[in-house]
Amino acid sequence: MKAKRPAADRLLADLGNGRVSLDAAVEVLLDAAQDGLPDATLDHDRARRCGAGEVVFGQGKTPAQAVAIARRLAAKNGRVLVTRADAAMRQALAAAFDGSVPVAVNESARTVRVGRPPRPRGRVAVVAAGTADLPVADEAVETLIALGSRVDRIADVGVAGIHRLAARMPLLRRARVVVVAAGMEGALPSVVQGLLDRPVIAVPTSVGYGAHFRGLASLLAMLNACAAGITVVNIDNGFGAGYAAHLVNVTGEKAR
DSSP, X not given: OOOOOOHHHHHHHHHHTTSSOHHHHHHHHHHHTEEEETTEEEETTHHHHHSSOOOEEOTTSOHHHHHHHHHHHXXXXXXXXXXXXXXXXXXXXXXXXXXXXXXXXXXXXXXXXXXXXXXXXXXXXXXXXXXXXHHHHHHHHHXXXXXXXXXXXXXXXXXXXXXXXXXXXXHHHTOSEEEEEEOTTOOHHHHHHTTOSSOEEEEEOSXXXXXXXXXXXXXXXXXXXXXXXXXXXXXXXXXXXXXXXXXHHXXXXXXX
């Protein structure tokens, strides 16, 4: 019996023979790259387009929804990252995979990494101005690890004791890009950028007293920083900072 050709091969043959139009072929391929669940439509083509697979934002989802999505993504792609996962969701995800694949739960970052991360490339430094900023910084760290960047984590070197930063300068100087998470007056990213010749991604955190306005004061300070080269993400958005830093870190490199 003649072996049946894979659907993708048949589609390409039909496209080449003119039996299928280019627009129709694109629609078929896009439909094939999506995966429908009752509460989510997954994008399995994202890794090819963007270099990294879909990340699950846990906030607002039930543990059962997060487990169903993570299982499907991990089955297709071998790994998945879940962010903003509360305690119940972290516990459910850890139990769902039950040793079948590696699972890394980070209580501080509120993340769950399923599967082995890619081989790390380049180098990114992630800096937390204060210990209270670590949950946001750790979200950036976990994101970078999940995407395949090598990370140096630096904690509690804010401007209240700026001498603490001096000892960490060698780590900062060997990084291709630096993420700085800071609350209170949000001054540390400007200081770091004034000492380095590489990009700094600033993350305002919601750490601070009343007039801090849950991170708004830090956000405005970072947006108005006089040191050239700073990029600012949203309040508490460690994931966004980590993702952007990874793209800077690996641009021009081939994945291994």
